[in-house]
Amino acid sequence: MSAHLNAPQREAIRYLDGPLLVLAGAGSGKTRVITHKIAYLIQECGMKPSNIAAITFTNKAAREMQERVGTLLEGTSTGGLTICTFHALGVRILREEAKVLGYKPNFSIFDSTDCYGIVSDLAGSVDKATIRKLQNVISNWKNALVTPDMAVKLAQDDTEALAARAYRDYAATLKAYQAVDFDDLIMLPVELFEKHPEVREKWQNRLRYILVDEYQDTNACQYKLLKLLTGPRAMFTAVGDDDQAIYGWRGADIENLRGLPRDYPNLKLVKLEQNYRSTVRILKAANALIANNEKLFEKKLWSDLGMGDLISVTACKDPESEAEAVVMKLQAHKFEHRTTFSDYAILYRSNHQARIFEQYLRNQKVPYLLSGGQSFFDKAEIKDITAYLRLLANSDDDPAFIRAVTTPKRGVGGSTLEALGTYAGERHISLFAAVFEEGFAHRVASRQLDPLLEFCEFINRMEWRAKKEPPGQVLPDLLAAIGYETWLYDHEEPRAADSKWKNVQEFTAWLTRKGEEDEKTLIDLTQTIALINLLDKGESDFDGVQLSTLHAAKGLEYKHVFLVGIEEGLLPHRESQDPVKIEEERRLMYVGITRAQRSLHVTHCERRPAGKEWNPCEPSRFIAEMGKDDLRFSGGKAAGGEPDKASSGARLAAMKALLSGAKS
Numbered sequence: 001m002s003a004h005l006n007a008p009q010r011e012a013i014r015y016l017d018g019p020l021l022v023l024a025g026a027g028s029g030k031t032r033v034i035t036h037k038i039a040y041l042i043q044e045c046g047m048k049p050s051n052i053a054a055i056t057f058t059n060k061a062a063r064e065m066q067e068r069v070g071t072l073l074e075g076t077s078t079g080g081l082t083i084c085t086f087h088a089l090g091v092r093i094l095r096e097e098a099k100v101l102g103y104k105p106n107f108s109i110f111d112s113t114d115c116y117g118i119v120s121d122l123a124g125s126v127d128k129a130t131i132r133k134l135q136n137v138i139s140n141w142k143n144a145l146v147t148p149d150m151a152v153k154l155a156q157d158d159t160e161a162l163a164a165r166a167y168r169d170y171a172a173t174l175k176a177y178q179a180v181d182f183d184d185l186i187m188l189p190v191e192l193f194e195k196h197p198e199v200r201e202k203w204q205n206r207l208r209y210i211l212v213d214e215y216q217d218t219n220a221c222q223y224k225l226l227k228l229l230t231g232p233r234a235m236f237t238a239v240g241d242d243d244q245a246i247y248g249w250r251g252a253d254i255e256n257l258r259g260l261p262r263d264y265p266n267l268k269l270v271k272l273e274q275n276y277r278s279t280v281r282i283l284k285a286a287n288a289l290i291a292n293n294e295k296l297f298e299k300k301l302w303s304d305l306g307m308g309d310l311i312s313v314t315a316c317k318d319p320e321s322e323a324e325a326v327v328m329k330l331q332a333h334k335f336e337h338r339t340t341f342s343d344y345a346i347l348y349r350s351n352h353q354a355r356i357f358e359q360y361l362r363n364q365k366v367p368y369l370l371s372g373g374q375s376f377f378d379k380a381e382i383k384d385i386t387a388y389l390r391l392l393a394n395s396d397d398d399p400a401f402i403r404a405v406t407t408p409k410r411g412v413g414g415s416t417l418e419a420l421g422t423y424a425g426e427r428h429i430s431l432f433a434a435v436f437e438e439g440f441a442h443r444v445a446s447r448q449l450d451p452l453l454e455f456c457e458f459i460n461r462m463e464w465r466a467k468k469e470p471p472g473q474v475l476p477d478l479l480a481a482i483g484y485e486t487w488l489y490d491h492e493e494p495r496a497a498d499s500k501w502k503n504v505q506e507f508t509a510w511l512t513r514k515g516e517e518d519e520k521t522l523i524d525l526t527q528t529i530a531l532i533n534l535l536d537k538g539e540s541d542f543d544g545v546q547l548s549t550l551h552a553a554k555g556l557e558y559k560h561v562f563l564v565g566i567e568e569g570l571l572p573h574r575e576s577q578d579p580v581k582i583e584e585e586r587r588l589m590y591v592g593i594t595r596a597q598r599s600l601h602v603t604h605c606e607r608r609p610a611g612k613e614w615n616p617c618e619p620s621r622f623i624a625e626m627g628k629d630d631l632r633f634s635g636g637k638a639a640g641g642e643p644d645k646a647s648s649g650a651r652l653a654a655m656k657a658l659l660s661g662a663k664s
């Protein structure tokens, strides 16, 4: 075992007598316990890698963990070792057990845009906000393991009954499409394991030891899946920090932390108290801030990495001057300390805050990476066009068929597809092949069959051309024939449509170029796209400043961190004002502060544009809560020897919150 482990870490790694919870603050080496425990299980306990599964919160975290375990175990084979997210594990289980659940192994996974389309079809003519709400209600039901039948039975009033029926139809539609949504990736395996003990036992025997990182952010459904997977043996290690629970809005529930000792009376608890990440000042500020939250578990956290620099708090006039100030400070800091760009992170509450920083970084030719954003190939519009290409390459690709035939809409409805799906299922042929069969023609009206036939004939014609002509000739005709641009502008807000259409053009230009360079047809290139999708989109070697949302920065660390836009209304967010949500916002700030190793810089604006007007902004109450001993204020009203001014507004806000909290 590596020398760089302290006594409680070693204890946690060696403990194999039953379920184990490592509960500890930020930077105390929880993730390190997981990676080292995997190595320990394989190297010292002789466990097969294929019997071990480690579950991380994001794909990025999974990649990092794979790398670290790979390094620790150099020379030892790790074949079959599972390191992935709950969702990826769900996909794996579902693919293997699809038959038992009545799915094909190549079921589609619908993203939230696909699902929005289904819900909006079912809901009829209601506004977007209502559809999103309905989507949320359905998602909450799924995460609470409420089936459509249960929802219908439990409905208390007309609105709930309506929503429950929409849920039932939504589930039926997905099934007809042989598709699942993200929530299903967890819910269906739970259902599967509950109904089929033999399948459950098979998986319990396969995954004999399970490790879970960021346990505080699991939801009820994921907890259930974990329980079913570990079974009565309960051989697992969960690590987490209740002060970093920041996904309550997505159904994660700290109750799962509280529930563990109840569900597992023999649960062993290990606490880690030494922080190996941050300087004393950073840690002190983080501890002072989080002390304002109700405590679930008592924790201590100390560091021997030295006092470190004061934390700078800068008031800026507006977002432009904030971005300018941050980028200038970053460059000066880099020059002075001879660091690299990848030592820096700029973290913010909401995605939209990134744009102006990107602009200034680009102006200054500072390389940067944007995370928490979406990969190009995962964008709905790129997936739409890719669905057509997949279908040209392989007309048996049912998921691509469903996506292409319904996007843009061409008069093929849910019931037609359901009939087609049933027929194809009985005959064991693909949807595409089924369209041309006489047996199917007898089952549907001609107004249902005609648009299907027209679509398939179009695909056949295009396929024929795609095999011979260069992509540059086929693509424009394909796009024009399906009317994608018009459909986008009919469906989306103008700005969203603009950006999506631009992406489509960028994608087709790329395909055209590739086609010319490599002398490849569209059919050949479809394989290339699939491979790009599989490729690690990781950016490990790139030297750039990291731009990220606070949520996406969870679990990561950077030498120097800028927390920007730390204002009332942004953090805490204006829509998160009740006392429970304020606590979650405070944890988000805690996550932000504790990403920093050496230096921390906090900025806030005095005004922000709101349409043509300016809105005045107060510094966040969280700045005051960090305690002023380790903070150095500058800029704006606070400059010129009035260090307290910047925080007086924050204190006022904190007082207001306290009063409103006391009232409710």
Ligand SMILES: Nc1ncnc2c1ncn2[C@@H]1O[C@H](COP(=O)(O)OP(=O)(O)OP(=O)(O)O)[C@@H](O)[C@H]1O
Pocket (backbone or CB within 6 Å): 004, 005, 006, 009, 024, 025, 026, 027, 028, 029, 030, 031, 032, 033, 241, 244, 275, 276, 277, 554, 555, 556, 557, 594
């Ligand atoms: N015993 C140790 N000796 C030296 N360095 C350590 C030790 N334990 C952890 N570290 C280092 O401390 C840093 C924080 O560790 P790690 O990321 O595992 O903490 P964590 O508890 O998972 O943090 P978070 O709560 O943010 O997820 C890492 O750089 C890690 O390599």
Ligand SMILES: [Mg+2]
Pocket (backbone or CB within 6 Å): 030, 031, 032, 213, 555
């Ligand atoms: Mg961690």
